Amino acid sequence: MYFKQINLSIPQIDYEQYIDKHVVSYGKNKLLSYYTLKNEAKDPIFALLPEKLRDKVDVLYCHSGSIEPNVVPHIDNGVNVSVNFYLETAGASTLFFKQKENAVATPTSNIDSTTISNTTGKVFELDQLDFVSAFKAYPGEAYILDTSKVHAVKGLELPSIRKFICIQTGKYTFNEFVKMFND
Numbered sequence: 001m002y003f004k005q006i007n008l009s010i011p012q013i014d015y016e017q018y019i020d021k022h023v024v025s026y027g028k029n030k031l032l033s034y035y036t037l038k039n040e041a042k043d044p045i046f047a048l049l050p051e052k053l054r055d056k057v058d059v060l061y062c063h064s065g066s067i068e069p070n071v072v073p074h075i076d077n078g079v080n081v082s083v084n085f086y087l088e089t090a091g092a093s094t095l096f097f098k099q100k101e102n103a104v105a106t107p108t109s110n111i112d113s114t115t116i117s118n119t120t121g122k123v124f125e126l127d128q129l130d131f132v133s134a135f136k137a138y139p140g141e142a143y144i145l146d147t148s149k150v151h152a153v154k155g156l157e158l159p160s161i162r163k164f165i166c167i168q169t170g171k172y173t174f175n176e177f178v179k180m181f182n183d
């Protein structure tokens, strides 16, 4: 299992109003940006988490523009688990893959292409992967994603803006996190 839909919702407010600090932007065109949030917006999100997880995660607002219809298959950099609360989705689906034996990853820093404008870490060619599963999220829905597995985004309506709140951690695996979340 590479993802799991969860039955949790966050306040549907304009999180741009509550941005605290810019954390990082990725990609050649820096279209994928993460921000911290002011406490008044962050606290209701933290309150959804079991207490033992609260100091092990980051709550971030993600704003992702794209000039390409797809985000190429990739593994996130330093993040194993992401709980995404989708605010705007641009009609996109998220796909998960298994690496074939001897699949070779390319660090994104070695590629100069707008097709990787939304990615970090490592990217993969489709012929090195076997498709596993996919989901199409709608605004207001929440999913836990195993971002240590190869994943891609497909079918973005252009010009696209995706917005979501994410709770991220590199301290647990997906399975550990899901178990702690449910305990």
Ligand SMILES: [Fe+2]
Residues within 6 Å of the ligand: 074, 075, 076, 147, 151
């Ligand atoms: Fe990703």
